[in-house]
Amino acid sequence: MSYRDVVSRRVLTWALVAVGARMPVAMAPLALVFLVRERPGGYSLGAALAAAYVIGEITGAPVLGMRLDPRRARPHLAAGLLAGAAGFAGLGAFPGAPAAILMAFAFLAGAGPAAAPGGLRTLLTSLVPAHAAAQALSAESVLTFGVWAVSPATVTGLALGADPRLPPLLAAALMASSAAGLWSLPAGWAADGPDGPAERGAREGAGASKPRLLARAWPVYVTGAASLSLLALAELVLPALLEQRGIGVGWAGPLLTVMAVASAVGAFLYGLRSWPGLLRTRSAALMTGMSAAVAVVALIPGTPGIAVALAVAGLFQSGAMLTRNLSLREVLPPEVLAAGYSVMYAAVGAGYAATGSLAGALLPHTAPSTAILAGVVLTLLLTAVGWWGERRAGRSAPGAGGPLPLGAAGAEGAPVGGGRDPEGGL
Known part of the structure; x- marks a missing residue:
């Protein structure tokens, strides 16, 4: 790759x-x-x-x-x-x-x-x-995180x-x-092209309205919302956490830049090779790793440790976002893919707002570290719901579960949102 x-x-x-x-x-x-x-x-x-x-x-x-x-x-x-x-x-x-x-x-x-x-x-x-779509999405993520860094x-x-x-x-x-x-x-x-998974899904979903096709991909949106909810924690609660630790609030900017740069590096590395496992399993594992890193941010006392934990969270975050985009690309027909990305954009914005609101409501009554841990719990709950929804929508197929090229279709299961779930069953 x-x-x-x-x-x-x-x-x-x-x-x-x-x-x-x-x-x-x-x-x-x-x-x-x-x-x-x-x-x-x-x-x-x-x-x-x-x-x-x-x-x-x-x-x-x-x-x-x-x-x-x-x-x-x-x-x-x-x-x-x-x-x-x-x-x-x-x-x-x-x-x-x-x-x-x-x-x-x-x-x-x-x-x-x-x-x-x-x-x-x-x-x-x-x-x-x-065949280079996954690398293109990785390059896009590198560009996006670079923009957020500067x-x-x-x-x-x-x-x-x-x-x-x-x-x-x-x-x-x-x-x-x-x-x-x-x-x-x-x-x-x-909106048409080679007879790939999305194109076959487009024919199978023919006759279904665009809102119905988009609605069937709800598990991907839920996991997408979870992926940005942790970013809300890092951005909105970090200054208060630094004050709690007796660290200058001015460190918030450099620490968030460390996270953004690590995310860009992670996106680049993610596109260099194939990764084993189903997309939804990969996504859940990456989200769990990111949640653990953010939880460490809430518990560790010193600036160097917080910087390392945020860097690890950034590495996991970029991979999680890429798996969501790849999943959406596989489950939606091509003529509604741009609309699906837009719904994902709204979903991650809603996740950011929900977690930020939760943290804002908790901060007057509890320590910043506790607010971050509560947000981590919410993120893990959303991740579990999204994983369950994708697993429920898919069907096991012979050969599923082996190593897959990044974003490639493996064994196909039941349609999700008009396309086929390339991840099969877990």
Whole structure:
């Protein structure tokens, strides 16, 4: 397994477009806080704006993702990115506007481009040979984690070193450039192709509505939500945990950067070789390992130990996210795959919000370490539910359970969401 088939001029162009679309997403929460922190009640308003942004993402992703036309996706994606650019531009241009107007801008900035991650991911896999799809998804994860690693420093440097209006204005410019860059890429992706598992599943699911096909893949969404719920714990509770340990809160940024860099390394390594076992079993094992690492973060006293635990959590996190994307690719017909990625985007956002809300509700009444452990328990529960749902949907088949190439179809079981479950039975 190698990345040789992923390297091309078109994929490089796609990467530039993807950075323009995704860096604003990574910048948004911190940029919104810095934008209004000097106003009376600024931190509370910043949290409300971040919530409005996330609600926009969760609302827009499934609604807009389901409207994508596989063969003519470019106008839909460009319109969404331009809407997001308008939302960010409004925030940067009118930081002193009434809270309700700022929340409307934040909602638009989140909702407008919410279908872009799913659409761009599907477009990427159409730019590479079918056998290199797993490596393409790994490369995408490396790019995403790299963006998340540099975004906090970019926002902080611009907001504190120059003007707090600059981060949202930069986000607007990046999204607008991403929309323009779409015209350097194919207008869409084919909804048909070789007679692979997804294509056979498309025929087997013929006649089923798009919402029904998407709903049948609910176990994958549940596990996806679990994968980002732990990230919410790391980002939102880490500063309070450091204070509890007597460590400077300023270490939160570098520690989270360590986790993001480790995630990028993990995504790269995951795409280099084949891995044994069923996708759902692999996912559950990775999620369990990540949960254990985050639990260690809650229990260990020193900064070096916390850094090592977060790095291990990042390594597991990237693999868990990749297995979810690969599972979704196998269980959904190609014509609804972009919509499936968008629903996944909404699901992981909901997982992030749910775990963050749980931690926020617990922090006034318990120690940060206890709040993290409670979030870990919630994550493991979601992981178990998702694994059970995937196992229940699949059927055992002869030959299942042997080593599989990364993302490849092995023994096929019962249809899940219109496609076939390549993992078979456990």
